[in-house]
Amino acid sequence: MFRQNGTHLRVEFHLDRSSPISLDRQIAQTVREAVQKGLLQPGDRIVPIRLLAKHLGVARATVDSAFAILIAEGYLETSRGRGSFISTKLPLQNNFDAVSCNIPSTTPVKPKSIGRHAAFCAQALDDLAVQASVPLAIASTSREASPGREFTDILIKNVQQNTLKLTYSDPQGCKELREAICGVAQRLRGVKARPEQVIITSGSQLGLLMSLKILFSPGDKVWIEDPQYPLLRAATRTQDIVPVFVPVDKEGFNLQKALEIDPTAKGVFLTPSHQCPLGMMTSIQRRRDILQWASESGGWIVEDDYDSELRYGGNLAYPSLQGMDSGNNVIYIGTFSKSLFPGLRLGYMVVPDDLVKAFSGMRFLIDRQSNEILQLSVAEFIKTGLYETHLLKMRRIFEARRDYLIEAVSDNFGDWGKFIATGQGMHMTFVFNNPDIDDEAVADLCRRQGVELRSISSFSTGRPLYKGLIMGFGHFPPAQLLAAVSRIGFVLRDKFAAFGPA
Numbered sequence: 028m029f030r031q032n033g034t035h036l037r038v039e040f041h042l043d044r045s046s047p048i049s050l051d052r053q054i055a056q057t058v059r060e061a062v063q064k065g066l067l068q069p070g071d072r073i074v075p076i077r078l079l080a081k082h083l084g085v086a087r088a089t090v091d092s093a094f095a096i097l098i099a100e101g102y103l104e105t106s107r108g109r110g111s112f113i114s115t116k117l118p119l120q121n122n123f124d125a126v127s128c129n130i131p132s133t134t135p136v137k138p139k140s141i142g143r144h145a146a147f148c149a150q151a152l153d154d155l156a157v158q159a160s161v162p163l164a165i166a167s168t169s170r171e172a173s174p175g176r177e178f179t180d181i182l183i184k185n186v187q188q189n190t191l192k193l194t195y196s197d198p199q200g201c202k203e204l205r206e207a208i209c210g211v212a213q214r215l216r217g218v219k220a221r222p223e224q225v226i227i228t229s230g231s232q233l234g235l236l237m238s239l240k241i242l243f244s245p246g247d248k249v250w251i252e253d254p255q256y257p258l259l260r261a262a263t264r265t266q267d268i269v270p271v272f273v274p275v276d277k278e279g280f281n282l283q284k285a286l287e288i289d290p291t292a293k294g295v296f297l298t299p300s301h302q303c304p305l306g307m308m309t310s311i312q313r314r315r316d317i318l319q320w321a322s323e324s325g326g327w328i329v330e331d332d333y334d335s336e337l338r339y340g341g342n343l344a345y346p347s348l349q350g351m352d353s354g355n356n357v358i359y360i361g362t363f364s365k366s367l368f369p370g371l372r373l374g375y376m377v378v379p380d381d382l383v384k385a386f387s388g389m390r391f392l393i394d395r396q397s398n399e400i401l402q403l404s405v406a407e408f409i410k411t412g413l414y415e416t417h418l419l420k421m422r423r424i425f426e427a428r429r430d431y432l433i434e435a436v437s438d439n440f441g442d443w444g445k446f447i448a449t450g451q452g453m454h455m456t457f458v459f460n461n462p463d464i465d466d467e468a469v470a471d472l473c474r475r476q477g478v479e480l481r482s483i484s485s486f487s488t489g490r491p492l493y494k495g496l497i498m499g500f501g502h503f504p505p506a507q508l509l510a511a512v513s514r515i516g517f518v519l520r521d522k523f524a525a526f527g528p529a
């Protein structure tokens with residue numbers, strides 16, 4: 028209790044000097060709570076700043092600042108000659124706890140129905156959970172390869188310039204970013220696009236989902252590579268699209284096989300430049316077959332080009348499928364999840380002119396638009412040339428890690444199989460020579476030994492042509508890669524010797 032010369036403050040202050048909350052905020056909080064509890068009433072006079080500072084053993088400026096906070100929040104008023112007093116027009120106080128519907132406890136409770144995909148979605152969160160960030164998890168970039176200080180500076184500048192003037196913006200995406208993407212996607216991937224055809228998304232996943240929604244209707248069949256990206260498989264289910272799985276071989280997706288399995292598909296989802304997860308590139312003949320089929324049948328090709336910016340040892344042999352297409356057969360999906368970082372949640376699509384409005388409308392209805400500050404920042408990062416310099420740095424770091432992983436595996440269990448493709452991205456898939464090995468059991472045992480691995484089987488729906496392990500290397504320095512590889516080698520020799528080399 029603190030009283031002084033008729034002015035009073037019926038409040039106990041307990042200031043904690045070790046707290047991360049500053050002393051002025053602690054003082055303000057104490058007074059605020061006292062008002063809310065009714066200990067201080069509107070019109071109550073408050074001790075002068077000088078006396079309160081002395082009583083609390085703090086600088087006058089600290090109490091000054093606390094009072095300024097309380098005045099700004101509407102808890103205190105000051106008037107010349109009267110000093111400070113509790114405001115007669117206090118801010119609104121919620122008292123929701125006192126309001127209740129009070130349905131009698133005897134009222135029967137009828138179970139609620141929910142949509143038919145709810146259980147599947149809940150399960151997907153467990154089944155497709157992001158891997159722990161330990162070697163050899165797939166999807167992460169790394170601190171050393173992050174866009175770094177230059178990107179942060181651009182972000183800060185854009186926050187400072189744009190936070191106060193922003194309103195909703197174009198659902199299709201900021202023009203600056205769409206222009207920048209056209210240039211860089213043309214240079215790096217041979218994509219043919221005008222800014223009017225680009226739709227900004229929050230990553231490939233939204234591009235895949237919007238393609239399912241706009242191009243197809245429930246019940247339609249689409250061909251999907253087997254093995255495939257699990258989040259695509261799950262997305263088809265939520266849209267009631269029927270996936271028809273087509274085994275890929277060393278030349279990638281095989282149209283003839285697809286037609287034999289089911290000729291009625293209305294589209295195909297492909298990762299033609301780096302098959303997910305195996306890594307091979309779809310051959311030139313197979314690409315021509317698919318483009319011709321799309322043109323003749325009216326079918327759609329959705330191209331997921333998720334990591335082709337990260338190419339090692341020379342350019343890709345072929346441009347994107349979209350870049351090879353002379354019609355309007357391909358929806359191209361790109362992402363900054365690999366080339367910058369996944370938490371950014373920015374990606375893009377290139378769509379034929381006559382679908383721009385439908386895709387933009389879907390973008391609008393899903394969550395209006397992408398974050399504008401991030402869009403402007405990435406546009407600037409690209410336009411200033413910093414993005415492509417950053418890609419060079421990333422490639423250098425990842426290429427060295429890739430080489431290290433290849434060598435470590437070769438030394439430890441190289442005679443058990445081989446990597447299918449090693450020229451791109453942040454993961455490689457090691458295929459066992461013996462197709463009878465239970466690759467999921469290997470991955471499971473390794474996970475229990477602290478090594479994050481996914482098996483080819485877990486990315487497959489039918490019986491996979493290949494059995495093997497998917498190894499991410501982007502996030503981890505050599506010593507960690509080596510330790511993980513040694514553990515895999517130990518698990519293989521200890522538990523699966525019967526499936527290993529003679």
Ligand SMILES: Cc1ncc(COP(=O)(O)O)c(C=O)c1O
Nearest residue numbers: 166230231232256303333362364
């Ligand atoms: C095949 C494939 N497509 C797309 C992505 C990237 O997805 P997003 O852009 O939604 O982060 C990944 C990430 O691992 C992937 O493996």
